[in-house]
Amino acid sequence: MALSAIAINCTLKSSGDNASSTDAMIGVLQTEFARHEVEIAEVLRMADYTIKPGVTSDEGEGDDWPALREKILAHDILIFGTPVWLGQISSIAKRVLERMDAFLGETDDKGRMPPFGKVAVAAVVGNEDGAHNCSAQLYQALNDLGWTIPANAISYWVGEAMHSTDFKELDQTPKKVSQTAKMLASNAVHLAGLLKDKPYPG
Numbered sequence: 199m200a201l202s203a204i205a206i207n208c209t210l211k212s213s214g215d216n217a218s219s220t221d222a223m224i225g226v227l228q229t230e231f232a233r234h235e236v237e238i239a240e241v242l243r244m245a246d247y248t249i250k251p252g253v254t255s256d257e258g259e260g261d262d263w264p265a266l267r268e269k270i271l272a273h274d275i276l277i278f279g280t281p282v283w284l285g286q287i288s289s290i291a292k293r294v295l296e297r298m299d300a301f302l303g304e305t306d307d308k309g310r311m312p313p314f315g316k317v318a319v320a321a322v323v324g325n326e327d328g329a330h331n332c333s334a335q336l337y338q339a340l341n342d343l344g345w346t347i348p349a350n351a352i353s354y355w356v357g358e359a360m361h362s363t364d365f366k367e368l369d370q371t372p373k374k375v376s377q378t379a380k381m382l383a384s385n386a387v388h389l390a391g392l393l394k395d396k397p398y399p400g
Contacts (some may be wrong), residue, residue, distance in 0.1 A: 200389050203231055203275035205241040205321070206266075208291035210281070212245040219365035220279040223321040226371055227277055227353055230383035239273060242266060242380035243388055244290050255298040263297050274390045275317045276345065282324025282356065287332045295339045302343065308400025311344030315397040317390040318345035319382055322354040323365045346393060348385040353378045 205227075207217040221241065228238045247262035256264045270276060280291040301311040318340045322329045333352040341347055355365045355375050371379075 199391060199394055201236045201274045201387060201394065202272075203236050203238045203277060203386075204270055204273040205238050205277035205279055206270065206294065207241055207243050208245075208278070208280040208288045208294060209243070210245060210283075210290060211243075211289055213243045216237035216255050217366050218243075218281075219323040220281050220321065220365040223323050223353060223375075224277055226375060226379045227319075227321055227383060231387065233380075234383060234387040236275065236383075236387050238277065238299045242269065244294060248273070249293050249297060251293065251296070253296055255297070255300040255304065261345065267297070271312050271316070273316070274394055275319070275386050276313075276340075277319055277321055278340065279321040280332060280336070282322060282326055282328040282332055285326065285331055287322075287335050293341070296335075298339075298343045306400070310398060310400040313340075313344035315393040315398070317348055317386050317393065318350065318351070319386050320352040320354070320382065321399075322352060323356070325357040325361060325364065326357060326359060329356050346389060348382075348389040350378065350381045350385055353382050355374055370381075 205224045207220045209220045209304045249263050250261045280287045309330035320333050320336050337347050357363050
C-alpha cells in the first residue's frame with residue numbers, strides 16, 4: 199500500500215534567508231524514506247507563511263494555516279522539524295502545535311481526531327543541548343492531538359556547547375545520525391502501513 203510523507207521545517211528563517219540545518223536533517227531522512235519507496239512530497243518552511251495565533255483551524259482573513267493544515271493531513275507521515283532554541287522547540291513549532299489544538303474538537307462520530315492513523319516523527323538540530331527535551335515536548339503534544347509516535351521517532355544532532363558549527367556545515371553526516379535516521383524511517387513506514395491497512399477503531 200503506497201504511503202506518502204510531508205515535512206514541516208519550523209526554523210525561524212524564511213526561505214529567502216540562509217540555508218537551514220533543519221532542512222539538512224530533513225534531507226537525511228528523505229534519503230532513508232526513499233529506500234522504503236516513500237516520497238516526501240513537500241517540505242513546508244513554516245516561516246514563509248502567516249500562521250496566526252489561536253487554537254482554531256481557521257483564524258480568519260490572512261491566515262495561511264487552513265491550507266497548510268490540509269496539506270499536512272493529506273499524508274500518512276509527518277516529519278516535524280525544529281531547531282533547538284534555549285533548550286526548547288522553536289516558537290514557530292509551538293505555534294504549529296497550538297493551531298493543531300483544534301483537532302481536539304474536530305473528532306468524527308467515533309471520537310477520532312483528524313490525525314488518527316497517521317504517524318509523526320521528529321527532526322531536531324541545534325548548537326546546544328536540548329534535543330531530548332524537544333522530542334519530549336513534541337511527542338507529548340503530537341500524541342495528545344491524535345498522531346501516533348513510532349519507536350525511535352527522532353533523528354537529531356547537537357553541536358558542541360558554545361560552538362558555532364551548524365549541522366548543514368558538516369562535511370558528512372555523522373554515523374550515529376545516519377543509523378538513527380535509518381531506524382526512524384523503517385519504523386515510521388512500518389507503522390504507517392499497519393495503520394493505513396487497519397485504522398484505529400475509535
